[in-house]
Amino acid sequence: MNIPLLAGSVSTVLFASSMLPMLFKAVRTKDLASYSLSNITLTNIANAVHSFYVFDLPAGPVWLLHSFYVVTSALMLVWCLRYRKAPAETPATRGHLRPMPAAAMGRK
Numbered sequence: 001m002n003i004p005l006l007a008g009s010v011s012t013v014l015f016a017s018s019m020l021p022m023l024f025k026a027v028r029t030k031d032l033a034s035y036s037l038s039n040i041t042l043t044n045i046a047n048a049v050h051s052f053y054v055f056d057l058p059a060g061p062v063w064l065l066h067s068f069y070v071v072t073s074a075l076m077l078v079w080c081l082r083y084r085k086a087p088a089e090t091p092a093t094r095g096h097l098r099p100m101p102a103a104a105m106g107r108k
Contacts, residue, residue, distance in 0.1 A: 008061035016068045023072060030083040037080055043073045 026032055047070045054066040 005060065012061040012065040015065055019072055026076065026079055032080045032083055033085065035076065035080055040073060040077045040080055044077050047073055
């Protein structure tokens with residue numbers, strides 16, 4: 001039995017499983033306000049660079065795990081951009097609170 005391969009396979013399943021609740025919640029609620037866009041962007045850049053190293057290694061569990069991380073972080077970035085809420089309106093930006101033109105108020 002190859003203990004390192006078994007350990008790598010088990011840890012891959014565990015790591016991937018730990019991210020599934022985050023993905024399911026993001027899909028279900030479309031509420032990604034608690035995620036940092038800069039962090040998710042940096043994670044995607046790091047995954048792209050790290051791919052040069054990982055995919056130079058012999059095929060194995062680390063390929064599966066890294067591929068899962070690449071897909072997961074890319075999805076989170078797309079969803080974060082797609083479902084990001086516009087900044088909240090302030091009283092000054094609401095249409096009904098804009099100053100009325102002088103002519104509309106009976107002044108010339």
